[in-house]
Amino acid sequence: MKKLIVQKFGGSSVANAERIQNVAKRVAGYKKDGHDLVVVVSALGDTTDELIKLANQISNDPPEREMDMLLSTGEQISVALLAMAIHKLGFKAISFTGAQVGIITDKNHTKARIIKINADRIRQALKENKIVIVAGFQGITIDENITTLGRGGSDLTAVALAKELNANECEIYTDVEGIYTTDPRIEPKAKKIKSITFDEMLEMASLGAQVMQPRSIEVAKKFNVPIHVRSSLSLKPGTMIVKEVKIMEDALITGVTLNKNEAKITICDVPDKPGVAARIFKELSNSGISVDMIVQNVSHTRKTDISFTVPKPDSSKTIRLAKKTARVIGCGEVLEDTNIARVSIVGVGMKSHRGVAAAMFETLAENKINIEMISTSDISISCIIQKKFAETAVRQIHKKFGLG
Amino acid sequence: MKKLIVQKFGGSSVANAERIQNVAKRVAGYKKDGHDLVVVVSALGDTTDELIKLANQISNDPPEREMDMLLSTGEQISVALLAMAIHKLGFKAISFTGAQVGIITDKNHTKARIIKINADRIRQALKENKIVIVAGFQGITIDENITTLGRGGSDLTAVALAKELNANECEIYTDVEGIYTTDPRIEPKAKKIKSITFDEMLEMASLGAQVMQPRSIEVAKKFNVPIHVRSSLSLKPGTMIVKEVKIMEDALITGVTLNKNEAKITICDVPDKPGVAARIFKELSNSGISVDMIVQNVSHTRKTDISFTVPKPDSSKTIRLAKKTARVIGCGEVLEDTNIARVSIVGVGMKSHRGVAAAMFETLAENKINIEMISTSDISISCIIQKKFAETAVRQIHKKFGLG
Numbered sequence: 001m002k003k004l005i006v007q008k009f010g011g012s013s014v015a016n017a018e019r020i021q022n023v024a025k026r027v028a029g030y031k032k033d034g035h036d037l038v039v040v041v042s043a044l045g046d047t048t049d050e051l052i053k054l055a056n057q058i059s060n061d062p063p064e065r066e067m068d069m070l071l072s073t074g075e076q077i078s079v080a081l082l083a084m085a086i087h088k089l090g091f092k093a094i095s096f097t098g099a100q101v102g103i104i105t106d107k108n109h110t111k112a113r114i115i116k117i118n119a120d121r122i123r124q125a126l127k128e129n130k131i132v133i134v135a136g137f138q139g140i141t142i143d144e145n146i147t148t149l150g151r152g153g154s155d156l157t158a159v160a161l162a163k164e165l166n167a168n169e170c171e172i173y174t175d176v177e178g179i180y181t182t183d184p185r186i187e188p189k190a191k192k193i194k195s196i197t198f199d200e201m202l203e204m205a206s207l208g209a210q211v212m213q214p215r216s217i218e219v220a221k222k223f224n225v226p227i228h229v230r231s232s233l234s235l236k237p238g239t240m241i242v243k244e245v246k247i248m249e250d251a252l253i254t255g256v257t258l259n260k261n262e263a264k265i266t267i268c269d270v271p272d273k274p275g276v277a278a279r280i281f282k283e284l285s286n287s288g289i290s291v292d293m294i295v296q297n298v299s300h301t302r303k304t305d306i307s308f309t310v311p312k313p314d315s316s317k318t319i320r321l322a323k324k325t326a327r328v329i330g331c332g333e334v335l336e337d338t339n340i341a342r343v344s345i346v347g348v349g350m351k352s353h354r355g356v357a358a359a360m361f362e363t364l365a366e367n368k369i370n371i372e373m374i375s376t377s378d379i380s381i382s383c384i385i386q387k388k389f390a391e392t393a394v395r396q397i398h399k400k401f402g403l404g
Numbered sequence: 405m406k407k408l409i410v411q412k413f414g415g416s417s418v419a420n421a422e423r424i425q426n427v428a429k430r431v432a433g434y435k436k437d438g439h440d441l442v443v444v445v446s447a448l449g450d451t452t453d454e455l456i457k458l459a460n461q462i463s464n465d466p467p468e469r470e471m472d473m474l475l476s477t478g479e480q481i482s483v484a485l486l487a488m489a490i491h492k493l494g495f496k497a498i499s500f501t502g503a504q505v506g507i508i509t510d511k512n513h514t515k516a517r518i519i520k521i522n523a524d525r526i527r528q529a530l531k532e533n534k535i536v537i538v539a540g541f542q543g544i545t546i547d548e549n550i551t552t553l554g555r556g557g558s559d560l561t562a563v564a565l566a567k568e569l570n571a572n573e574c575e576i577y578t579d580v581e582g583i584y585t586t587d588p589r590i591e592p593k594a595k596k597i598k599s600i601t602f603d604e605m606l607e608m609a610s611l612g613a614q615v616m617q618p619r620s621i622e623v624a625k626k627f628n629v630p631i632h633v634r635s636s637l638s639l640k641p642g643t644m645i646v647k648e649v650k651i652m653e654d655a656l657i658t659g660v661t662l663n664k665n666e667a668k669i670t671i672c673d674v675p676d677k678p679g680v681a682a683r684i685f686k687e688l689s690n691s692g693i694s695v696d697m698i699v700q701n702v703s704h705t706r707k708t709d710i711s712f713t714v715p716k717p718d719s720s721k722t723i724r725l726a727k728k729t730a731r732v733i734g735c736g737e738v739l740e741d742t743n744i745a746r747v748s749i750v751g752v753g754m755k756s757h758r759g760v761a762a763a764m765f766e767t768l769a770e771n772k773i774n775i776e777m778i779s780t781s782d783i784s785i786s787c788i789i790q791k792k793f794a795e796t797a798v799r800q801i802h803k804k805f806g807l808g
Contacts, residue, residue, distance in 0.1 A: 017461035051481070055488060057421035062488040069499050070484035073477035077455070080474035084459060084466040095473050099503075100548055121548075144504055144525075 003168035004126070005030060008040040008136065008158035012175050013232040014078050015045035023173075023232065024085035027131060031091055036126050038165060040136040040158040041082055043074025064109035068138075068148045071110075072098070075135035075154070083133050093131040096121065098138035098146070103157065105139035105147045112139055112147035114156065117164040134161065152213025159216045163223040170220070170227050172212060177231045178238030179204065179211055181403040182256040187395045189404035192238070193254060195245045200254050203346040203380045207257040217241065245348070252356055253347030253401050258394050260341045260387060262292060263315040264372070267322055269303040269332030270296075276329055277306060283325050289314045293342070293375045293384065303332075307373060309384065312338060340372065341390035344382040345397060357381050363400045369393055407572035408530070409434060412444040412540065412562035416579050417636040418482050419449035427577075427636060428489035431535060435495055440530050442569065444540045444562040445486055447478025468513035472542075472552045475514075476502070479539035479558070487537050497535040500525065502542035502550075507561065509543035509551045516543055516551035518560065521568040538565065556617025563620045567627040574624070574631050576616060581635045582642030583608065583615055585807035586660040591799045593808035596642070597658060599649040604658050607750040607784040611661040621645065649752070656760055657751030657805050662798050664745045664791060666696060667719040668776070671726055673707040673736030674700075680733055681710060687729050693718045697746070697779040697786065707736075711777060713788065716742060744776065745794035748786040749801060761785050767804045773797055 007027065014020050027039055051070050055062045062070075079095035086093035102118030125132045136154025139147050149156050155172060162170035177192055179201065184190040196204070198221035205214040211229055220227050220241065230238030270276055277296065284291055294308040310318045315336060322334045350356040360381055364371055369392070373384035385393055398404060411431065418424050431443055455474050459466045466474075483499035490497035506522030529536045540558025543551050553560050559576060566574035581596055583605070588594040600608070602625035609618040615633055624631050624645065634642025674680055681700060688695055698712040714722045719740060726738045754760040764785055768775055773796070777788035789797055802808060 017458065020462060054421065054481075054485065058424060058485055058488045059492040063491050066484045066487045066491070066499055069487070069501075070481060073480045076477045076480075077458075077474060080470045081458065081462055083470045083473070084463045087467050087470070088463040088465075095470055097473075097550075146501075 002034050002036065004036040004038070004165060005169045005171060006038045006040065006158050006162040006165065006167045007171045007173060008154055009042065009173045009232060010154065010175070011042040011045050011047070013173055014041055014082065017081075020078075020081050020085050021088075024082060024089055026232065027082075028086060028089045028091050031131055038122060038126070038132045038134060038161055038167070039082065040134050040154055040161065041075060041078040042136050042154040043071075044078055044081075047074040047077070065145055068109045068112075068146050071148050072135070072138040072146045075137050079133045079135045086131055086133070091131055092129060093133055094125050095133040095135070097135045098157070099140035099144070101134055103139035103160070105141060105149070107141050107145070107147070109145075109147055111150040112141075114139060114149070114160050117160060119161070119164050122161070122165065150213075150215070152216065155213045155216035156219060159220045159223075159225050159227065162225050163219070167225075170225055172227055172229045173232035174211060174229060175231065175233070176211065177234060177236060178229050179241075180255070182394055182398050183258060186258065186391050187256075187398050187404070190398065191403060195240045195242055196254055197245055197348055198241060198243060199379055200346050200348055201241045203344075203377065204255055204257055207259055207342070207344040207346065207380065207382065212241075252349045252353055253345045253403070254349070255346050256394050256398050256401075256403065257344045257346065258341060258390055259344070260390060261312050262309040262340065262342060263312050263318075264307055264309050264337040264340045264384060265315070265318055265322060266305055266307040266335040266337070267326055267331050267333075268305050268335065270306050271330055272302050272304045279329060280306065280322065280325050281308075283321055284310075284318060287317065287321055289318055289321070293373055293382065295373045295375075309340070309342070309373070339387045340384050341387045341393075342382050342384050343390065343393045343397065344380050345401070346380045348379050350379060350381070359400060360397060363396050364393060367392055367396050406438050406440065408440040408442070408569060409573045409575060410442045410444065410562050410566040410569065410571045411575045411577060412558055413446065413577045413636060414558065414579070415446040415449055415451070417577055418445055418486065421485075424482075424485050424489050425492075428486060428493055430636065431486075432490060432493045432495050435535055442526060442530070442536045442538060442565055442571070443486065444538050444558055444565065445479060445482040446540050446558040447475075448482055448485075451478040451481070469549055472513045472550050475552050476539070476542040476550045479541050483537045483539045490535055490537070495535055496533060497537055498529050499537040499539070501539045502561070503544035503548070505538055507543035507564070508546060509553070511545050511549070511551070513549075513551055515554040516545075518543060518553070518564050521564060523565070523568050526565070526569065554617075554619070556620065559617045559620035560623060563624045563629055563631065566629050567623070571629075574629055576631055576633045577636040578615055578633060579635065579637070580615065581638060581640060582633050583645075584659070586798055586802050587662060590662065590795050591660075591802050591808070594802065595807060599644045599646055600658055601649055601752055602645060602647060603783055604750050604752055605645045607748070607781065608659055608661055611663055611746070611748040611750065611784065611786065616645075656753045656757055657749045657807070658753070659750050660798050660802050660805075660807065661748045661750065662745060662794055663748070664794060665716050666713040666744065666746060667716050667722075668711055668713050668741040668744045668788060669719070669722055669726060670709055670711040670739040670741070671730055671735050671737075672709050672739065674710050675734055676706050676708045683733060684710065684726065684729050685712075687725055688714075688722060691721065691725055693722055693725070697777055697788065699777045699779070713744070713746070713777070743791045744788050745791045745797075746786050746788055747794065747797045747801065748784050749805070750784045752783050754783060754785070763804060764801060767800050768797060771796055771800050
């Protein structure tokens with residue numbers, strides 16, 4: 001059956017001429033099989049980082065409109081080169097910028113959201129039997145200013161195009177073979193997950209599995225666009241991200257994730273009265289710091305401790321702000337701990353099963369690992385532990401739930 | 405008086421962050437003086453060459469549409485960075501691609517011609533008191549494919565914008581201080597020319613003075629757009645290129661040029677009958693080789709020799725084609741001489757003066773330099789001589805006509 005397939009290749013898949021030629025061969029192979037192809041490409045290797053460096057040599061606070069003007073060139077280079085490589089193989093290909101294929105966004109430069117896509121030009125090119133190559137990560141406002149969609153925005157371009165074109169498949173090519181039950185570098189027994197739900201993938205992504213940009217998964221979920229995450233170096237199927245997974249066995253959890261990029265901040269002796277916590281976190285939020293887990297101990301005195309985690313790069317700024325606020329509202333010390341890790345389990349299975357949390361806590365206890373903070377969602381449980389125990393915790397939990 | 409000034413900065417003027425900041429300072433200085441500015445920029449340093457190299461790694465014959473897609477990114481990077489640098493100085497600036505400011509071209513990818521410019525967006529930005537930065541060298545077709553204007557195309561962008569916007573001045577910034585009576589590296593006594601006519605400049609450009617792209621001078625001439633060629637490193641006035649120069653003194657000639665990038669080809673014993681020369685040159689022209697000077701000796705027998713010059717890179721291809729044709733029409737040997745140079749004098753003054761050619765030939769004779777070929781136009785005389793005499797010839801002729 002003739003299919004319309006949207007494929008997205010990331011920066012490492014097109015890092016140099018040889019890899020671009022490999023991508024061209026793979027794409028041409030699908031064309032030879034009779035399929036229609038829309039290929040979304042990121043910027044070559046670390047082009048984007050190099051352009052940012054160049055901008056920072058000029059200004060430490062460049063206008064965002066001009067940043068987008070600058071950064072969008074990275075993907076334009078990729079699409080032109082990939083189109084050349086496909087031509088060279090004897091197939092018809094045509095490259096387009098985000099603007100040229102009518103990816104209309106709002107005016108939020110550097111993190112724009114797609115409003116709509118006027119995909120007529122793509123449809124026309126497909127009708128002419130051309131392989132369509134589209135620059136990822138970019139769009140244009142209605143008044144014709146170039147925008148970019150934020151880090152990982154090429155995933156979003158692919159998902160949005162798949163939705164708009166009503167594609168049969170949306171493939172995200174990466175340098176791993178799919179989504180794993182946990183990081184195979186930590187637990188060699190980790191297994192590739194055949195299918196995972198959008199919700200689980202969202203939890204996995206936000207908890208540290210960096211295969212796909214969370215926003216693009218949200219969009220895929222919203223419009224129910226199934227995604228196939230797979231390797232550009234292999235022909236094996238990867239992981240399907242779908243609305244619902246038909247569970248054959250009783251899988252309690254789907255994966256174990258690890259995040260070592262957070263710091264724990266503790267504000268001691270916080271007056272235990274209404275509005276104090278709100279004030280602290282509003283202050284941080286106004287400064288653009290996104291606080292993650294928050295734990296406030298039940299207090300038996302009139303003072304309590306509040307602990308929370310923030311991304312490590314924001315840690316020193318957070319400390320500075322927290323100290324200021326602490327002084328004003330009469331708290332005690334502000335402590336920082338950067339030697340923590342967050343271990344999480346994710347799985348829709350835990351909705352219908354009791355004892356999942358208990359099993360996780362038990363596993364940690366059996367291994368003499370102290371739990372410093374706990375947070376839970378509908379389909380995930382996270383524990384903050386000392387960093388030195390992180391890998392052990394991941395391996396033991398992975399084993400406990402029979403994922404290996 | 406408030407003026408609208410179009411300024412063009414070449415690749416060497418924006419080769420790195422520091423130079424971009426220098427250009428920003430100069431532009432801002434004009435704005436501070438109350439002028440409106442439209443700034444055209446080329447790609448950073450040798451970005452264009454690097455992109456071509458990248459393309460050649462992928463394909464030795466990349467589709468021209470995709471080449472334009474690729475190459476146009478170079479100028480887009482420059483305009484974004486220059487806009488950032490101007491912002492940093494506290495002035496409002498906005499960058500545009502060729503497409504964004506409606507530089508509509510024909511479909512001749514890699515060497516497109518400008519059809520029209522819809523400059524409303526520039527006018528609007530100027531009204532908002534912004535410094536407008538435009539990517540040189542590029543445009544867009546009516547069906548929205550990106551095109552480029554060929555080597556040196558940024559000059560053309562500047563001249564065309566100056567015409568369209570009815571600018572008061574069009575300044576072409578370069579790394580020399582203007583147009584000189586001859587190359588100062590050859591003759592240190594060379595003087596900067598204050599004013600030169602479009603026609604003289606066209607001759608100078610085509611005869612080897614590489615300051616401006618000939619096509620942009622043609623356009624400037626056609627629409628009578630005066631051009632100021634000057635240095636981006638100095639505030640001194642450069643050379644004005646204008647329709648007519650009011651000659652105070654009786655300047656016979658304006659400049660002496662040298663071109664060492666040609667080869668002389670001689671086809672011996674060509675049958676002296678109608679149509680033979682035509683056949684030879686048609687053959688070459690069909691292969692995209694542009695023949696320059698042609699000399700055919702008057703023949704007293706039934707055979708003659710034909711000599712002509714071609715750009716050195718085309719020489720071996722020319723030899724191959726000439727040999728083939730020579731065989732077919734019964735000529736003799738085909739000889740190549742790459743050790744030649746062309747020395748030319750240019751000046752509208754020679755129209756109204758006799759003896760200019762004689763003075764040039766005499767100077768060469770006095771210095772025992774043999775003239776191998778001669779060609780003349782209304783306002784120029786060129787001689788082919790052996791390359792080893794080239795610098796001496798330039799210096800002596802420069803002196804003879806009192807240019808130092």
